Amino acid sequence: MTDLGPVPWPPEPIRTGRLVLRESEPRDRPAFIDLASSPDVHTYLGGPQPRDELERTLPAVPGQWPGSFVVELDGAMIGQILLRRATEHRPAAVGKVDLGYLFLPQAWGFGYATEACTAALNWFDSALPGEPVVLATQTANTTSMHLATKLGFTELERFHAWNADQWLGLRPPTKPSA
Numbered sequence: 001m002t003d004l005g006p007v008p009w010p011p012e013p014i015r016t017g018r019l020v021l022r023e024s025e026p027r028d029r030p031a032f033i034d035l036a037s038s039p040d041v042h043t044y045l046g047g048p049q050p051r052d053e054l055e056r057t058l059p060a061v062p063g064q065w066p067g068s069f070v071v072e073l074d075g076a077m078i079g080q081i082l083l084r085r086a087t088e089h090r091p092a093a094v095g096k097v098d099l100g101y102l103f104l105p106q107a108w109g110f111g112y113a114t115e116a117c118t119a120a121l122n123w124f125d126s127a128l129p130g131e132p133v134v135l136a137t138q139t140a141n142t143t144s145m146h147l148a149t150k151l152g153f154t155e156l157e158r159f160h161a162w163n164a165d166q167w168l169g170l171r172p173p174t175k176p177s178a
């Protein structure tokens, strides 16, 4: 995966009803460590990383690249949204922008992921108009599959990789409003 390419970055912080989407800052580092070391977050993502290793190796400002949004609730990071251009992927996805999302378990079940991803996709539609977005998730990850469907992704294909059944979805380019 690579970053998005020539987009204006960072954008102004994006405010939704309850959340702020913004570029990563030094104060987010502990939450990035919580995200990457959480067994619950990584059940379908290949497993968590050891916390002590993350403490040693994570940069001072993790996740600071075009397309990586920190999602903030009441002043604290609760998740990350990743929009990256896929260089190694299924043939149908290579070259397209791929959406990923990870939220801390205490933030699940409140609709924050839907709210934040909708805002990130709206930003994407204005930054790179006319581009589709792909999304891959394990079929066993039912909450992620549900979220993808709510966001307008439809199935392109199912495949087996990384020792699990996977789902590849596509969100077609949105039509510019007249």
Ligand SMILES: CC(C)(COP(=O)(O)OP(=O)(O)OC[C@H]1O[C@@H](n2cnc3c(N)ncnc32)[C@H](O)[C@@H]1OP(=O)(O)O)[C@@H](O)C(=O)NCCC(=O)NCCS
Pocket (backbone or CB within 6 Å): 040, 041, 042, 044, 045, 099, 100, 101, 102, 103, 104, 107, 108, 109, 110, 111, 112, 113, 114, 115, 136, 137, 141, 143, 144, 146, 147, 150
């Ligand atoms: C995938 C993941 C982001 C989904 O999080 P989530 O909190 O379940 O997602 P949603 O934003 O869709 O919210 C879920 C529920 O909150 C409920 N909710 C509660 N209050 C709400 C509100 N005010 N507004 C909207 N929904 C609300 C909704 O009922 C919704 O469920 P429904 O769609 O069945 O009605 C989360 O499970 C996660 O981070 N998993 C680990 C990482 C991962 O596997 N990522 C996938 C890799 S691509």
